[in-house]
Amino acid sequence: MKKVLLASTCFMALLASAQKPMNNSTMVAPVINSDKAQSARATHDNPSRGGSVFFYEDFSMGLDGSTAYGAWTVADNADNSIWHLASASSPDGPIAGTLPGLASESAANGWMIFDPDQYIGAHPTWDDADGSYTTGYLISPEINMSSLGSVLVNYQQYFVYCCFPFSPLTVEVSIDGQQTWVSFPAHGNFIESANTISDNALNTTVDISCVAAYQPSVYIRFAYNSAEQAGYNYYFWCLDDVRISSNGSMNEIAISEITNGNILTYWEFHETPMEQVVAAADGGVTAGVIFANRGLYAQPNVTMLAEFVDASNNVVYSFETDPFEVLSPSTNTQCPAPEYDTLFIPTGFEPAGAGTYTMRITMLGDSIDDTPSDNVLEKTIVFSDDEYGHDVEGAAYSNLGTTQATGSTEYTPGGWGNYYACPNAGSTAYGVSTRFGTNSQNNVEFKVALIQQSPDLSLTDSDVIAEEYYTMGQSWHTGSFVYFPFDASVDLEQNTPYFACVWRETQGAGRLTMSVQNGPDSDLSTGSWELSGSGDYAWFLFQTFTPAVRLILSERVGVDELSNTSGLRKFDVFPNPAVTYTRVNFSLEGSRSIAFEIRDLQGKLMKWSNVGVFPQGENNFDVNTSELAAGNYILNLVVDGQQLFSRPLAIQK
Numbered sequence: 001m002k003k004v005l006l007a008s009t010c011f012m013a014l015l016a017s018a019q020k021p022m023n024n025s026t027m028v029a030p031v032i033n034s035d036k037a038q039s040a041r042a043t044h045d046n047p048s049r050g051g052s053v054f055f056y057e058d059f060s061m062g063l064d065g066s067t068a069y070g071a072w073t074v075a076d077n078a079d080n081s082i083w084h085l086a087s088a089s090s091p092d093g094p095i096a097g098t099l100p101g102l103a104s105e106s107a108a109n110g111w112m113i114f115d116p117d118q119y120i121g122a123h124p125t126w127d128d129a130d131g132s133y134t135t136g137y138l139i140s141p142e143i144n145m146s147s148l149g150s151v152l153v154n155y156q157q158y159f160v161y162c163c164f165p166f167s168p169l170t171v172e173v174s175i176d177g178q179q180t181w182v183s184f185p186a187h188g189n190f191i192e193s194a195n196t197i198s199d200n201a202l203n204t205t206v207d208i209s210c211v212a213a214y215q216p217s218v219y220i221r222f223a224y225n226s227a228e229q230a231g232y233n234y235y236f237w238c239l240d241d242v243r244i245s246s247n248g249s250m251n252e253i254a255i256s257e258i259t260n261g262n263i264l265t266y267w268e269f270h271e272t273p274m275e276q277v278v279a280a281a282d283g284g285v286t287a288g289v290i291f292a293n294r295g296l297y298a299q300p301n302v303t304m305l306a307e308f309v310d311a312s313n314n315v316v317y318s319f320e321t322d323p324f325e326v327l328s329p330s331t332n333t334q335c336p337a338p339e340y341d342t343l344f345i346p347t348g349f350e351p352a353g354a355g356t357y358t359m360r361i362t363m364l365g366d367s368i369d370d371t372p373s374d375n376v377l378e379k380t381i382v383f384s385d386d387e388y389g390h391d392v393e394g395a396a397y398s399n400l401g402t403t404q405a406t407g408s409t410e411y412t413p414g415g416w417g418n419y420y421a422c423p424n425a426g427s428t429a430y431g432v433s434t435r436f437g438t439n440s441q442n443n444v445e446f447k448v449a450l451i452q453q454s455p456d457l458s459l460t461d462s463d464v465i466a467e468e469y470y471t472m473g474q475s476w477h478t479g480s481f482v483y484f485p486f487d488a489s490v491d492l493e494q495n496t497p498y499f500a501c502v503w504r505e506t507q508g509a510g511r512l513t514m515s516v517q518n519g520p521d522s523d524l525s526t527g528s529w530e531l532s533g534s535g536d537y538a539w540f541l542f543q544t545f546t547p548a549v550r551l552i553l554s555e556r557v558g559v560d561e562l563s564n565t566s567g568l569r570k571f572d573v574f575p576n577p578a579v580t581y582t583r584v585n586f587s588l589e590g591s592r593s594i595a596f597e598i599r600d601l602q603g604k605l606m607k608w609s610n611v612g613v614f615p616q617g618e619n620n621f622d623v624n625t626s627e628l629a630a631g632n633y634i635l636n637l638v639v640d641g642q643q644l645f646s647r648p649l650a651i652q653k
Contacts, residue, residue, distance in 0.1 A: 051152070051248030055143060058241055059085065060109035069141040076136030076224075078119050083138050086113040091236040093117025096160070104156040104201045104240035111240035112138055114224050116233060133232055138239065139178075139221040150247035150296055150330050151212040153220060156201040157188070159237040165542035167192050168225035168232040173211045178219050182211045184336045186222065191520045191544045201240070207247065207294075210335035220244075251367035252295035253302065253326055254374040258361045259288035260381050262344045263523035267419050271382040271389035273553050274354055274574070278423050283346030285381075289361050290340050290522075291326070295370065298331040302365045306347045309358040316357075319347040326365075351383045385574040385585050386554035387433065390418045390525050391517050391546050397479075399437030400545065401513025402504065410507050413537050415529030416514045416547035417501025419453075425494040429466070430555050431485035432500050435548035437513025440477035444510035446470060446502055448484045450551075453497035459527060460538040462499075466490045472510070479515075481548070483556045483570065492553075499527060500551045505537070516545040555647055567592050568645060570618075571637055577650035580626040586637060590616050595638040596623065598649065606633065625651055 055067060062085045063072045074083035090101050096117040104111055116134035145151055153171055161168055167187040174181045188204030212218045222239055225232040261268030268288070278284055287306045293299055301323040308317040321343070329337045351357065363375040380392065391397075402414035432448045449467040453459060466486035476482045492498065504512050526543040554572040570587035584596060597608035606628060611621050623635070630653040637645045 051150070051246035053243050053245045054145075054148060055244035056242070057140075058106040058109060059111055060106065062110060065141060067141075069143050071141060073139045074137065075139065076114075076134065078116075078123075078134065078136075080136075082116055082119050082134060082136045083112065083114050086111050086238065091115050091117060091238070093119075093121040093234070093236070095234065096236050099160075099197070100200065102156070102158045102201060102238035102240055104158075104238075106241055111238060113239075114138070114222075114237040116224075117235050120234060133225060135223075135225040135232075137172075137221045137223050140219055140242075143218045143220070143244070144216050145212050145218045145244075146214055146216040148244075148246050149213055150207070150209040151218075152205050152207055152209075152245050152247055154203070154205045154241075154243040154245065155222075155239055156203055156241045157186075157237065157239050158198055158200040158202060159187075159190075160197045160235040161194060161232055161237070162234045163194050164232065165192055165194050169237060170223045171206045171208065172221045172223050173208050174219045174221075175211060175215045175217060177217065181221070181223075182208075182336065183223070184208060185339060193542055193544045196544055201238075207329040208336075209247070209330040210332065210337065213330065247296045247330070249295045249370045250297055251299065251365075252370045253291065253293050253299050253363055253365060254371065255289060255291045255361060255363050255377045256340060257290040257520070257522065258359065258377045258379055259290075259522065260285055260359055260379065261288060261523065262286050263288055264342070264344075267390075267421065267523045267525045269388060269390060269420075270380070270392050271384050271387050271550070273384055273386050273388055273427070274351075275427055275553065276388070276422050276424050277350060277383060280348045280350040282423075284348040284350045285359070287345040287347050287359060287361060289343045289345070289363070291343070291363060292340050293326045293328040295328055296330055297367070298328055299326045299365045299367060302326045302363065304343060304345060305362040305364060306345055306349075307360045307362070308347075308349050308351075309360060311356050317347070317349045319345065319349070320364075321345055354383050354385055356380060356382050385583070386552055386556075386572050387550050388420050388553065389550035391515075391548045391550070395517055397435065397515040397517055397548065399439050399513045400516045400547075401437050401439065401511055404511075405507055408507070410509055411511050412531075413504055413506055413529060414512055414514075415501050415503035415505070415527075415539075416516070417449075417451075417499050417503070417527050417539075417549050418547065418551075419525040419527070420498045420500055420551045421496060422492045422494055427492045427553050429486070429490045429492055429498070429500070429551055429553060431468070431483060431552050432502065433481045433483045433550045433552055433556075434502050435479065435481045435515040436472070436477040436502075437515055438477055438479050439511065440472060440513045441510040442472055442474050444472040444504070444512045445508060446472065446504045446512055448486065449501050449503050450486060450490055451499040451501070453499060458539070459499055459541075472512070477513075480569075481550070483552060485556070489555070498551070499539075500549055501527065501529075502547075502549055503529060505529070515548040517548075518545050520544070521546060568637075568639055568643075571645050571647065573635055573647050573649055576648075577652040578625045579652055581622050581624055582635075582649060583620050583622050584635070584637065585618075585620045586614075587618050588614060588616050593640050594619075594621075595641065597636045597638065598623070598625075598628070599634050599636065601632055601634070625649075629653070 065071045076082040169186040170183040171186045172181040172183045184206045190198045259268040305320045360378045402411040447469045452465045454462040468487045521543045524541045527539045530540045532538045567589040573582045595610045598606045633649045635649040
């Protein structure tokens with residue numbers, strides 16, 4: 001799905017910064033993702049989907065094979081030694097040897113491993129001599145599938161690859177005596193990313209019906225980097241428990257992921273400021289649906305129903321598409337058929353005001369579905385006063401941070417950020433709100449920055465248009481969001497990519513960590529400041545997490561303005577300019593008495609009120625501005641009758 005993004009000329013420059021270097025890449029310790037991250041999309045990878053198992057290989061006899069069909073064979077560009085039966089020390093090699101073996105169903109009686117890490121570790125000059133890539137095949141015996149009207153290949157695997165984001169793993173099929181091969185993606189529901197470890201074991205099913213159904217002579221091979229592109233080096237691929245079966249699911253459509261935005265040409269946001277809501281007349285909220293037909297039959301008259309539910313569980317808006325047909329892998333004329341289909345729906349929904357909504361998508365069809373529970377998916381979306389965000393408030397966060405530099409007490413560079421863009425004109429960026437990892441250290445120096453993406457440059461080479469330097473305070477890494485203003489506000493251009501980040505460009509004392517949420521970064525909105533193959537640091541996309549870095553579109557109270565005794569942690573006014581009213585939004589560390597006053601630019605008091613005592617947390621109150629003349633004013637928030645904080649306020653008539 002991500003590869004389709006290449007078709008959008010608007011984002012070609014973004015991908016230039018996203019691609020991991022392919023040659024001379026520095027080996028790094030693989031990152032283990034949580035099960036939640038790797039299971040983000042529905043996989044339906046039961047071995048047969050209801051069909052009977054026709055073939056099962058557990059490698060208990062090694063390459064000799066444990067079935068009547070006979071032996072398996074191997075081939076690679078390193079003396080046919082990289083594919084082999086796993087040993088007690090597998091995986092082996094400079095880095096992979098520290099990781100556990102495959103936890104497959106029949107691991108006790110043997111499994112296969114493609115282990116370039118082991119081979120290269122034993123041959124230190126191999127890179128230069130053989131082109132700096134590894135490629136190899138594990139090839140099945142000839143199998144007669146003339147009795148199978150549909151063919152699924154199911155297997156258990158475990159892998160990590162280097163050094164390019166797209167997976168080098170394929171399942172390939174030949175029906176002409178291994179003269180030609182048709183390739184299918186083999187990585188299953190793994191979120192493609194270099195140096196990231198898959199689930200152990202990752203249960204995967206590939207539908208090869210379009211090639212293999214009813215064929216008397218079929219060969220299957222598991223291929224690592226069969227295109228022989230330089231750059232896929234190191235680490236390993238483990239395989240076991242290969243099953244071949246027919247597809248027992250007749251009618252099985254499923255939603256795998258939903259988005260609230262067109263992620264092929266833009267980004268989606270969990271939190272959107274009201275001033276950047278797309279009007280109903282322009283299409284409103286775009287609902288993206290990633291779905292699949294896992295059954296045997298094509299499904300006619302399928303529709304997508306989009307519903308928006310408010311905080312009181314009321315459906316406030318709904319939209320249903322016209323009916324369309326969803327082909328199955330067996331009925332699709334394209335071979336291999338796309339693993340997923342994607343539909344983007346301009347729903348026409350425009351929220352009446354700030355608040356939290358649930359977007360619910362239901363996939364409907366004429367047939368009785370085998371598993372109707374996976375035809376519905378929901379996600380929470382928030383419309384805010386001033387906050388743009390990708391991370392989901394209230395969901396689980398983990399810490400991701402810099403590491404100690406080799407041979408030094410200092411820590412490596414690091415940075416994390418997200419892309420933003422404004423469909424509407426007129427917004428101004430004032431800073432970022434971020435949630436640091438709780439294991440960050442005091443006095444670490446960092447900066448917040450805004451980069452404007454140049455259409456002809458990578459993100460790394462684009463201009464920093466706003467920034468501000470800070471030194472970590474003790475109260476900034478306690479698990480709460482903290483606001484950091486830029487040195488100067490930025491008027492945002494319409495439909496222009498901006499990247500907001502927390503950034504430590506160089507090595508230094510102390511550890512900087514960021515709160516992140518694991519999961520698919522399907523819209524490629526996340527960037528991370530990482531070491532490249534050339535030894536320099538650069539921004540890379542294709543991440544498997546989302547950092548808690550939000551862009552703020554109003555002037556809030558920054559950390560440099562806050563008094564230790566005020567208890568005020570947020571203060572903004574919206575709408576601004578105001579016509580008949582404005583809302584004062586503020587956050588308190590504890591209960592405080594609040595008043596406000598409005599003065600003109602000469603200091604004359606125009607309006608004031610003791611609003612009352614407010615509790616700890618997020619609060620707001622409305623101010624009637626209908627009696628004030630058009631012009632510019634200052635709104636002051638008074639805390640406990642002692643401390644005053646100011647924001648400009650414009651009145652329009």
